[in-house]
Amino acid sequence: MSQKNWPYPHIVAHRGGGKLAPENTLAAIDIGAKYGHLMIEFDAKLSNDAQIFLLHDDTLDRTSNGWGIAGELSWDKLAKLDAGSWFSRDFNGEPLALLADVAARCRQHQMMANIEIKPTTNSEIETGRAIAQAAAQLWQGQTAPLLSSFSYEALEAAMQVEPELPRGLLLHSWDKQWQEKTTALDCVSIHLNHKVLSAARVAELKAAGLRILAYTVNNPERARALLKWGVDAICTDRIDIIGPDFT
Numbered sequence: 001m002s003q004k005n006w007p008y009p010h011i012v013a014h015r016g017g018g019k020l021a022p023e024n025t026l027a028a029i030d031i032g033a034k035y036g037h038l039m040i041e042f043d044a045k046l047s048n049d050a051q052i053f054l055l056h057d058d059t060l061d062r063t064s065n066g067w068g069i070a071g072e073l074s075w076d077k078l079a080k081l082d083a084g085s086w087f088s089r090d091f092n093g094e095p096l097a098l099l100a101d102v103a104a105r106c107r108q109h110q111m112m113a114n115i116e117i118k119p120t121t122n123s124e125i126e127t128g129r130a131i132a133q134a135a136a137q138l139w140q141g142q143t144a145p146l147l148s149s150f151s152y153e154a155l156e157a158a159m160q161v162e163p164e165l166p167r168g169l170l171l172h173s174w175d176k177q178w179q180e181k182t183t184a185l186d187c188v189s190i191h192l193n194h195k196v197l198s199a200a201r202v203a204e205l206k207a208a209g210l211r212i213l214a215y216t217v218n219n220p221e222r223a224r225a226l227l228k229w230g231v232d233a234i235c236t237d238r239i240d241i242i243g244p245d246f247t
């Protein structure tokens with residue numbers, strides 16, 4: 001695999017604002033921008049009426065005042081939920097965010113995006129396809145958003161509809177089939193749990209022509225070591241101490 005275009009910075013704010021704001025909301029994106037971040041990561045999925053919105057978990061319980069499987073609800077119900085007050089009262093009433101509004105906010109702050117496709121179980125293909133199509137349209141004229149997913153099927157569906165959008169395969173643990181999978185998906189990058197990375201593995205992945213994003217790195221010493229080994233991007237919750245100028 002040859003080296004592909006990689007316009008992304010070396011630090012990425014996890015879920016918009018890391019641990020400083022309710023994850024995956026517009027308020028989080030504003031906090032990421034306030035700390036000067038040039039790129040954010042966030043998790044996106046489908047409502048039951050095919051609207052794309054941001055949420056990490058399958059269920060609403062942890063990060064909103066709703067409950068149950070989020071993907072089983074229509075957007076008009078999801079839009080009424082409070083996704084801020086679980087975090088702190090300063091964010092009372094912060095709603096769930098639609099991908100279209102997130103794209104507009106990224107454009108406003110001139111931030112790049114890593115869209116993690118986080119499908120509700122059994123809607124991997126539909127979600128991968130819908131998010132890739134929407135992303136291509138919403139980010140037109142800007143740096144292409146980097147699509148990533150733990151779901152091979154979702155990335156494959158994204159590739160089929162929008163082959164030009166860059167893709168990164170997410171892995172929580174070391175997968176001996178990483179090369180076969182990233183080649184089949186024509187990935188520009190591999191996004192790995194930093195705990196499974198070593199200097200030797202970084203060298204192996206780089207030799208295969210892949211860019212590497214390590215998540216979620218909250219210790220500056222660890223971030224420094226990973227970057228020294230050749231990791232291309234660090235995804236962090238500590239957006240305050242691992243900032244855009246981090247070295």
Ligand code: G3P
Binds near residue numbers: 056148235
């Ligand atoms: O994309 C990096 C990271 O967000 C993957 O894990 O569970 O935080 O979405 P998770």
Ligand code: MG
Binds near residue numbers: 041116
């Ligand atoms: Mg994520």
